[in-house]
Amino acid sequence: MAEAPETIPFTYYRGGTSKALFFHAKDLPQPGKLRDRLLLRLMGSPDPMQIDGMGGTHPVTSKIAVLGPSKRPGVDVDYDFAQCSIRTNHISWEGGCGNISSAVGPWAISQGLVDARSGTSKDTALGTVKEVRIWMVGLGNMLIAHVPVNEKGRVIEKGQQAIDGAPGTGAAIWMDYKETAGGACKKGLLPSGNPVDSVTVRGKEVEISICDIANIMVYARAADLGISGTEPARTLNESKQLIDDVRELRGRASQMIGLCSSWEKVDEEIPNLPYVVLLVESKDGDDGDVQGRLFLDNYCHSSMAGTGATCTTACAHIKGTLVNQMSRPLQRKxxxxxxxxxxxxxxxxxxxxxxxxxxxxxxxxFSTLSFVRTARQIAKGELCIPEDFDWAAGRLEINGGLNGH
Known part of the structure; x- marks a missing residue:
């Protein structure tokens, strides 16, 4: 067995309204149980406070990106996203994170995986941008990032773009998810084949729509789960009954489309996906097209996942879905x-x-299905591996690679 390392290189990024630890795949063990245990230990899970690790006690700050150069033609970097549970030892590699994906292009450029001095384009609104083509390992499809760079090919972080849920402003990074339909189930936009289905939650029939693009989402009317859909995230997270209902809704939808064997096992068999979005129509005076409260890891998101907004937008353009029914009139342009x-x-x-x-x-x-984020490198260096970490419980092979490679 190779000698166990004492530290592992990392970079810490804010991407959109989330934060994650970024690792080069070559610096980690091979995909498998050993790597999962190591990453959970570095994050400080399982522990509600994540006090002995880098996690921030919230799903949006308990994320990991493992990256490396891609061998796929026309792709620059492979991006393997992990959602680390806070209170359990689950780590999910299914799906992706739109907010964190906005930092993948900057990371790849800063690591020298992409030559930002060649192939740049001038955009009247964005200045000089570098297109970074990113393979999302968990979804098996590609997204395209447009990253602002200076004349020396360095990533620009300073800018005037504001995003709700993150303080201040930064340089605009556009993420295009137009090529990501069917990533989770490989069954296209509507994995059930229907714009509307129904499941039972606590014995009550609830209409749902399931849409699979960017990430797979289950939509339901907020009122059908006993909320207005305009509550703050904290209020929703304090309702144990609501969280239990969201879990059952997610489990029954997952079982319907073959993602888990029974709804009760959803947290065990597919702990991260699908996300649940509870919808309410936008009211007069609100310039939004539809309102949503998104739940991941059985927890209401403090704002909105980038992939959640992307999937919601796509679903609004599918006739008869709940999102289509509850959104303001659509436009072709x-x-x-x-x-x-x-x-x-x-x-x-x-x-x-x-x-x-x-x-x-x-x-x-879609010709385009894009949202804008900002990203900032917060820290880089070496993470110390706890002396009591049990390397012997798995086969140690540093220079590991990514899931599915």
Whole structure:
């Protein structure tokens, strides 16, 4: 067995309204139980306070990105995202995180995996940008990041872009998810085949829509789970009954589309996906197109996942879905679709390809499905591995690679 390292190089990023530890795949053990245990230990899980690790006691700060150069033609970097449970020893590699994905391009450029001095383009609104093509390992598809750089090819962080849920401003990074349909289930935009289905929650029938693009989401009316849909995240998280209902809703939807064997085992078999979004129509005076409260890891998001807003926007353009029914009238032209959340709105730039969508009587395809984020490198250095970490419980192979490689 190779000699166990005492430290591991890392970078700490804010991406959008989330934070994550970034690791180069070559610095970690091979994918598997040993790597999972190590990452959970470094994060400080399981512990509600994550006091002995880098986690921030909230799902949006209990995230990890493992990255490396891609061998896929036309792809720059492979991005393997992990959502670390706070209170349990679960770590989920399914899906991705739109907020954290906004920091993948800057990380890849800073690590020298992408030559930002070649292939840049001038944009009248953004200045000089570098297109970074990112393979999302957990979803098996690609997203495209447009990262602002200076004349020396260095990432620009300073800018005037504001996003709800993060203080201050930064340089705009555009993330395009137009090519990500069907990533979780490999069954297209509507994995159940229907715009609306129904499940039972505490014996009551609840209508749902399931949509799979960017990340897979289960949508339901907020009122059907006994809330207004306009409450602050903290209020919702204090309701044990609501969290139990959200878990049952997620479990029954997952069982319906084959993601878990029974709804009671959803946290064990697929702890991260699908996300649940509880919807309410936007009221007069609110310029949002629809309001949502997003739940991941059985916890209400403090704002809105980037992939949550992206999937919601796409779902609004599918005839008959709950999102379509509850959204303001759609437009064919390129526009910003605004998804309301506890601290503001997340706009997604959307344009449906000609010959697809509601007017054409078929599922939509997208010319663009993009949202803007900002990102900042907070720290980089070495994380100390606790002396009591049990390396012997798994086979140690540093220079490991990524899931599915």
């Amino acid at each position: 390129l526009r910003a679709f605004k998804v309301g959340h506890p601290v503001g709105h997340l706009p997604v730039i959307v344009q449906v390809k000609s010959g697809t969508g509601i007017d054409a009587g078929r599922l939509p395809e």
